[in-house]
Amino acid sequence: MKRRALLSTVAGSALGLAAGCLSDLDEPVETPVNPQTTMATTDPPTETTTETNTSESDSSIGLSVVNEDDKSHTLSVRVTDGDETRFVGSLDIGAGPGRGRSVENDLAGERTVRVVAELEAGATLDYEWTVTDEARHLELVVTSDADLEPRQRVRPALDAADLPYTVTGAKDIFAPPGATIRNRSDADARLTVAIDHDGSRVFERAFDAATDREISTPALVASHGTYEVVVEAEDGRTATHEWDIPENWGWPTLAVLVAADGSLRVGSGWPKTASVHVENEGEAERDLTLTLVRPADADTASDDAGGETGSGGADVSETNRTAPPGESTVGFEVPIGDVYELTIETAAGSETVDYAACYCWNTNVTVTLNGRGGGDGDGGGGGDGDLSVESFEYVCS
Incomplete structure (x- = not known):
């Protein structure tokens, strides 16, 4: 059975940070940046900081600390402008990926500042950052292996009077994209x-x-x-x-x-780990294979480090899992945001659904395994179980 519906909804709980979307993998629930909400936290009296679960960026000027590790960390930060100390303090940052804290947001104007940071795990960073009209924000990134990396957020000026491009007679986009x-x-x-x-x-x-x-x-x-x-x-x-x-x-x-x-x-979005919801109504474990495919008619190609490989109609992700009785989730990797086809296969058969995995345009999938699945761990011989897949797409509004 294949059922597909389209639902327009407001994305839920992700909180926006004025420094931006931080992680390519396991990104948080996507929330448009207008409006943003934040969760205040306490810190040493030297400065006031804000901790958020991040989504997309805005054009604010300043410095933030972000965590792409799945563990919480403590970070010491010092920012100097010549002989003037602009910030000094110790920051606790929650487990990520996608957790961030605003540190210093008063660095307008072209200048060069020195940013020195040290992680409690031992990693250090000494970075000279030239603040310009284009390089308006710097992130101190705690990587997934507990290292420190600088990441400037650059917004170049485009001297093009005809941008953004408009199609005559077409509907305007609510939030025109760059x-x-x-x-x-x-x-x-x-x-x-x-x-x-x-x-x-x-x-x-x-x-x-x-x-x-x-x-x-x-x-x-x-x-x-x-x-x-x-x-x-x-x-x-x-x-x-x-x-x-x-x-x-x-x-x-x-x-x-x-x-x-x-x-x-x-x-149309960043790599992430997606998942489907599985309801196994039988009493035995069931084997599942999830295959993510770009449709054959998609005009899409990409290169790997060794040369060109066309990806239209090619498998881009295949995941094999065993679903226990009851409810569970099965995760799989999405290499880049796009509209795919997702095939769910068991010994009882297979179903294919359209699968949008884009920023603010996603798909929820529920897989139901009815009865006993032949050959999937219970010694049965013959396909006496049923597979049904229900999907619906939703967009931010």
Whole structure:
């Protein structure tokens, strides 16, 4: 059985931080940045800080600490501007990924400051940060292996009077999207991002995607429609994405990623761990295989570190799990935000559903295993159990 519904809803509990979306994996529930809410916490009297569960960025100027580790940490931070100490204090930051604290938000104007940080686990960072109109925010990132890394959030000015691009007669997007570029590899990259609509190029720009920065452009498109996105690195790596923005999707995004392994990806959201809800009504364990596939007609290709590999119609994630009796969840990896097909297979059969895994456009899937599943751990021989899959998509509103 395959049932599919579309539900427009307000995303729930994620709290916004004025420094932004921090993690490529296991990202928190997505909440549009307007409005944002925060949760005040106490700290030493030297400064006031705010701890949040992060989502997307805004254009504020300042310094924050973010945690991509799944453990809580204590961080000592000192910020100096020449002979002047702008901040000194010790910060407790909750377990992540996606937990952040605002530290110093009064660094307007071009200047160079020195940021020295030390983690209780021993990692240290001594970083010279030049504050400019484009480099408006710096994150001190606690990595998943308890190291410290700097990450500048850069917002370049685009001298293009025709941006954001508008399609005549098309509906306006509620929150016109720009592109965000992240480099999680160990080598800087220069990337050219191009956007086409109906065979015409509407945007092209080269960006220096250094490993210590994240680039967020102003809005690039203002109209619902389908766009072709091409990203090319100087060394020849390429990735393409059919950027479809239906009228019910009011908070689209364009994500460009150089992954840790050097692969180049482009899509409608960041990599994350997704999951399906499983209801096993039998008394025995059942084996499940979840396969995430880009539809064969998707105009999508990507490069890995070794060369070009077309991904249209190819498996991009396959997960094998055993579901115990009762309710459980099965997780699987989404390599980049996109609209996929998800196939759930057991010994009793298989079902395929459309699976949107984009920023503010996602899918909930419930898998029901009825009765006994032949050959799945109970010694049965013959497919006397039933598989049913229910899915619905939801968007932020």
